[in-house]
Amino acid sequence: MSLNFGTWVAGLITIAIMSLVWKENPFYRSAEHLYVGVSAGHAVVMAYNNIKDMAFQPLAAGQFVWIIPIILGILLYARYTKQAWLARYPVSVIVGIGTGVAVRGAIHGDFTQQVAATMKVGSANEILLLVFVVMSLSYFFFSREFQGPISIIPKAGRLVLMVAFGAAFGTTVMGRMALLIGRIQFVLGDWLGILR
Amino acid sequence: MYVLLLAVLIGPLLKPIGIPIKISEGTQSAYDVIDSLEPGSKVVFGFDYSPGNAAEMEPQAIAILKHLLLKDVKVIGISFQAQGPMLAVKAFEAAGWTEKEYGTDYVNLGYRAGGQGAVAAFASDVPGTFNTDYQGKSVSSFPIMQGVKTAADVDMIITIAPGTPGPEDYVRQVYSTYKTPLVCGVPAVAITQVAPYVQAQQIKGILGGLPGAAEYELLMNQPGKAVAAMDAQSLAHLLIVALIILRNAANIFSKSSPKSQTTASAGSSAGRDV
Amino acid sequence: MTVIALVMILDFFIGDSTALDWINDTAVITRSWGIVISAFAMGLGAINLLRRHSRSIVRRDDNAFYSFLLVASMLVMIVLGVASGTESPGYDFMFSNILSPASSTMYASIAFYIVTAAYRSFSARNLEGWLLLITAVIVMLGKAPIGSVISDFFPVASNWIESVPNTAGMRAIMMGAALGVISSAVKMFLGLDKSYLGQR
Numbered sequence: 001m002s003l004n005f006g007t008w009v010a011g012l013i014t015i016a017i018m019s020l021v022w023k024e025n026p027f028y029r030s031a032e033h034l035y036v037g038v039s040a041g042h043a044v045v046m047a048y049n050n051i052k053d054m055a056f057q058p059l060a061a062g063q064f065v066w067i068i069p070i071i072l073g074i075l076l077y078a079r080y081t082k083q084a085w086l087a088r089y090p091v092s093v094i095v096g097i098g099t100g101v102a103v104r105g106a107i108h109g110d111f112t113q114q115v116a117a118t119m120k121v122g123s124a125n126e127i128l129l130l131v132f133v134v135m136s137l138s139y140f141f142f143s144r145e146f147q148g149p150i151s152i153i154p155k156a157g158r159l160v161l162m163v164a165f166g167a168a169f170g171t172t173v174m175g176r177m178a179l180l181i182g183r184i185q186f187v188l189g190d191w192l193g194i195l196r
Numbered sequence: 197m198y199v200l201l202l203a204v205l206i207g208p209l210l211k212p213i214g215i216p217i218k219i220s221e222g223t224q225s226a227y228d229v230i231d232s233l234e235p236g237s238k239v240v241f242g243f244d245y246s247p248g249n250a251a252e253m254e255p256q257a258i259a260i261l262k263h264l265l266l267k268d269v270k271v272i273g274i275s276f277q278a279q280g281p282m283l284a285v286k287a288f289e290a291a292g293w294t295e296k297e298y299g300t301d302y303v304n305l306g307y308r309a310g311g312q313g314a315v316a317a318f319a320s321d322v323p324g325t326f327n328t329d330y331q332g333k334s335v336s337s338f339p340i341m342q343g344v345k346t347a348a349d350v351d352m353i354i355t356i357a358p359g360t361p362g363p364e365d366y367v368r369q370v371y372s373t374y375k376t377p378l379v380c381g382v383p384a385v386a387i388t389q390v391a392p393y394v395q396a397q398q399i400k401g402i403l404g405g406l407p408g409a410a411e412y413e414l415l416m417n418q419p420g421k422a423v424a425a426m427d428a429q430s431l432a433h434l435l436i437v438a439l440i441i442l443r444n445a446a447n448i449f450s451k452s453s454p455k456s457q458t459t460a461s462a463g464s465s466a467g468r469d470v
Numbered sequence: 471m472t473v474i475a476l477v478m479i480l481d482f483f484i485g486d487s488t489a490l491d492w493i494n495d496t497a498v499i500t501r502s503w504g505i506v507i508s509a510f511a512m513g514l515g516a517i518n519l520l521r522r523h524s525r526s527i528v529r530r531d532d533n534a535f536y537s538f539l540l541v542a543s544m545l546v547m548i549v550l551g552v553a554s555g556t557e558s559p560g561y562d563f564m565f566s567n568i569l570s571p572a573s574s575t576m577y578a579s580i581a582f583y584i585v586t587a588a589y590r591s592f593s594a595r596n597l598e599g600w601l602l603l604i605t606a607v608i609v610m611l612g613k614a615p616i617g618s619v620i621s622d623f624f625p626v627a628s629n630w631i632e633s634v635p636n637t638a639g640m641r642a643i644m645m646g647a648a649l650g651v652i653s654s655a656v657k658m659f660l661g662l663d664k665s666y667l668g669q670r
Contacts, residue, residue: 006563006566006567007567009567009568010566010567010568010570010571011571013567013568013571013572013575014571014572014574014575017571017572017575017576017579018575018578018579020579021198021579021582029536030535030536030539031572032536032572033536033537033539033540033543034539034540034543034568034572035568035569035572035573035576036519036540037519037539037540037541037542037543037544037547038543038544038547038564038565038568038569038572039569039573040515040516040519040540040544040547041516041543041544041545041546041547041548041551041564042278042279042547042551042565042569043278043512043515043516044512044513044516044544044547044548044551045547045548045551045552045556045561046278046281046307046309046509046512047309047509047510047512047513048509048551048552049306049307049332049556050307050308050309050505050506050509051506051509051510052332053306053327053328053332054308054327054502054505054506054509055506057327057328058327065499066506068503069502069503069504069506069507070506072503072507072510073506073507073509073510073511074510076507076510076511076514077510077513077514077517079514080517088667090507090510090511091666091667092471092474092666092667093471093474093500093503093504093507094313094504094507094508094511095471095475095658095666096471096472096473096474096475096478097310097313097474097475097478097500097501097504098311098312098313098504099471099475099478099655099658100474100475100476100477100478100479101312101313101316101368101369101478101501102312102368102651102655103475103478103479103651103652103655104368104372104478104479104482105312105316105365105367105368105369105372106368106647106648106651106652107648107652108368108372108373108482109364109367109368109369109371109372109393109398110364110368110644110645110647110648111645111648111649113372113396113398114392114396114641114644114645115645116396117392117395117396117397118641125630125633125634128634129395129634129637129638132634132635132638132639133638133641133642135638136638136639136641136642136643137642137645137646139642140642140646157642158598159597159598159601160635160638160639161639161642161643162598162601162602162605163601163602163605163631163635163636163639164388164635164636164638164639164640164643165602165639166601166602166603166604166605166606166609166631167388167605167606167609167631167632167635167636168385168388168389168636169602169605169606169609170605170606170607170608170609170610170613171384171385171386171387171388171404171405171609171613172384172385172584173433173436173584173588173606173610174384174405174406174407174429174433174610174613174614175249175252175383175384175385175405176577176578176580176581176584177205177428177429177432177433177436177581177584178251178252178383178384178405178406178425178429179248179249179251179252179574179577179578179580179581180201180205180432180578180579180581180582181205181209181251181406181425181428181429181432182250182251182252182406182421182425182574182578183251183574183575183578184202184205184206184209184428185209185251185421185424185425186571186574188206188209188210194210195209195210197582197585197586197589198582198585198586200585201581201582201585215615215616215619216615216618216619217615218615218618218625220625220629221629246573247569247570247571247573247574248573248574248576248577249577250570250574251574251578278512279565279569279573281556282556282562282565282566308505309505309508309509309511309512310501310504310505310508310509311508313501313504313505313508314501314504314505314508316478316501317498317501317502317504317505320481320494320497320498320501321498321501321502324498324502325501325502325505330556331555331557373482384613387632388632388636388640389640391632391633391636391637391640392637392640392641392644395633395637395641404613405613407613407614407615426614426615427615429614429615430614430615430616431616432581433610433611433613433614433616433617434611434614434616435585436584436585436588436610437607437610437611439585439588439589439592440588440592440603440606440607441607442589443588443589443590443591443592443593444592444593444594444603447593447594447595
């Protein structure tokens, strides 16, 4: 059994949060609020370090252009004042950057390279992959209804999507179990010393 | 039900069964790609996981870091997840990197906010984005950072990334432009989501969840926590499968229709008429 | 917003042309500014929490004690991190022994709900449902070591499912989402969508 105070704190917090599975109780709520507070504090500290290292240090070294993002960042807090409209400027900058990089990433990484990979047809599996991709894409085609014999294509596409979702469900279960196993390893191993 | 689950998980941890573990294709590819690195190569290691999924991701990170230590490569640690730098310190220590020289053999550059935008910024200007290390020291003083200007100047990027930013963001912002080889560790939940990138060879190798970490530990001949957890993982899966079969067997054999919610029938009448 | 986004997009397509280097330079510096502004944005969440929970403490309502815990732990963390740095023993203690285990356990608790859901809710009524559940069972057994002990079919089938139908389905969703991103972006560029400014 560990004699480390920190390990005991961690162990008790683990049990407190796990107790929600039984029912909501004051220990769980206390642990939950502690977690949210520490987490928010950590985010502020990380943000402070980012601003200090990326903006204030170069500014102090004479690169005065860094005053611009600092002013824009401070303007974000205008939303708590009567001049809340000032907060739209930094939001526009962030959205502009995010949209621009997302569009270029989507075009190349998620579209053209994916199409190219689908069109590489050699083995039986690659032919099947091409057929399944076409079927799945046809399921999302809403401009015109598929009628007649070709209506089977989107129906088959729906089945392919169900297989994909089934695989996702299976791996989700796998992931959640792994996280619980990790916690049990901590409680029985690092804290209580039962596991070797 | 909860007691049954706990019994199924705790039992194999206390008394291991020793179910043999087979190495999957994705893990073998990741191992082979990392094994092909020459001594002195520079690798960027993204510690993009949080404590919430550290149970799956930390064993992956430690196993790969141990491999990189053996290969005598240089590791530049970065993070786009606020809790990443603290976890990076733990991982470097657990993998034995603290025996090496900080700043020359490895470095922890800390965290940068901004998600996908920050990944794009890093790819096009590494020293500008990470101008200091985790402790605020200028990167120009570190020998390991000499000659590293963009993502094209490193030999490989390895990211242990469950969420946002995740492997998709590295593919979109790094691989698409700079073609730097990418190896990813993902939680089990994300295996199916990144499969298209793996098939398209945008990601060269992938570790999937705790089994991926266990397989990597075996390839390294250094079994650790992940291998120890595999028996429990196997029995947990058997339990879930058994419960699903029981539930559906009860459906088939019962005369009245079950009142409980179904998994896939919810969407069958809504939306598209097929 | 449109100008910045267009600079980001053009930067991607410009090669080594020295005449248009200014676009590359503008894109690089703007992305760095984005990191600083995003860092400022991280403080907004903390301020919202402070406002909400301070009100609770002042009013001394039922949740005042928990709000006090939240505010106190947040302020202690901020003071420790800013004054002594993240490497200090106090900060490391709070990160390693409060934040880490709490975060891990929150996610781990979901496993219990999956077990009850598996017994109560995961039933199939039609072809799609059966396909989903059978695939899930094959993948669960194929990904765990027990699958290859039961039969070689499970890991082989699981690999095939992951690399063919799953890849196809996810690729279709990915491509559709990519087109959605592009169309949303164009709407924003043309001013047809101003939701990011809080306008309808």
